[in-house]
Amino acid sequence: MIKNIVFDFGDVFINLDKKAPEQALAKMGIRHIDEEMNAWHNTYEKGLMTSEQLTENYLKKFPSLTALSFKQAWNSIILDFPQHRLDWIMQLAKDKTYRLFLLSNTNDLHIEQVIKNMGALRYSQFQNCFERFYLSQKINMRKPDLEIYDYVLQNDTLIAEETIFIDDTLLNTAAAASMGIHTWHLEPGLQDVTQLFEVKKDLF
Incomplete structure (x- = not known):
């Protein structure tokens, strides 16, 4: 029972719109989520990385991004x-x-x-x-x-x-x-x- x-x-x-973040990032020229990025995501989900650290990692790797554009892309999954x-x-x-x-x-x-x-x-x-x-x-x-x-x-x-x-x-x-x-x-x-x-x- x-x-x-x-x-x-x-x-x-x-x-959720699970494809939305990748689509949003692709529009900004980021077309591949590599192993390093997936590792960030998993670490962030475990609370072992702050939102600021995740954003900073993305901005370092992709200088064309801004903190706002990244956050909007990241959160586009939520409906x-x-x-x-x-x-x-x-x-x-x-x-x-x-x-x-x-x-x-x-x-x-x-x-x-x-x-x-x-x-x-x-x-x-x-x-x-x-x-x-x-x-x-x-x-x-x-x-x-x-x-x-x-x-x-x-x-x-x-x-x-x-x-x-x-x-x-x-x-x-x-x-x-x-x-x-x-x-x-x-x-x-x-x-x-x-x-x-x-x-x-x-x-x-």
């Missing part, structure tokens, strides 16, 4: 948060049938943009739905590293077999599944998080 639901954030609740999803999770939290958690790979610039797009009140309403709000840059870990799932299970005394994890990235759900956690690899555009109890009715 499922007692705990762990949700991803991007493309589960808030809509809207549909009200029906907020209503759904708020009702689920109100019902108190399940323990609810959020586990997201994110970063300070993206969270700033999320709050700007959603509005501080709606963001606060969303955050308050969860017993714990795990953001990668706050806990210095990121998915799909197994340590992050183990950390959540241990920190909140969750039993893997009583837990379901919902994420739009197959690598992330596969990692969680390898630890005995039930998963739903949600496909954005084809499925909506509000369909959870229909799609996974065999678990609930």
Whole structure:
């Protein structure tokens, strides 16, 4: 029986345009994200690099960029948060049938943009739905590293077999599944998080 639901954030609740940052950078002449840049991104998501350091790295590597143009390109991934999803999770939290958690790979610039797009009140309403709000840059870990799932299970005394994890990235759900956690690899555009109890009715 499922007692705990762990949700991803991007493309589960808030809509993303994952191609937008690369497209925006390409318009400024940056057409390839190399291994060094990917390493920056992962380090930044773990909170081991500041927004200022990430921006400075990009400006050094690409002098044609400005701090503003980089930030706009970086944050172009963040879109809207549909009200029906907020209503759904708020009702689920109100019902108190399940323990609810959020586990997201994110970063300070993206969270700033999320709050700007959603509005501080709606963001606060969303955050308050969860017993714990795990953001990668706050806990210095990121998915799909197994340590992050183990950390959540241990920190909140969750039993893997009583837990379901919902994420739009197959690598992330596969990692969680390898630890005995039930998963739903949600496909954005084809499925909506509000369909959870229909799609996974065999678990609930």
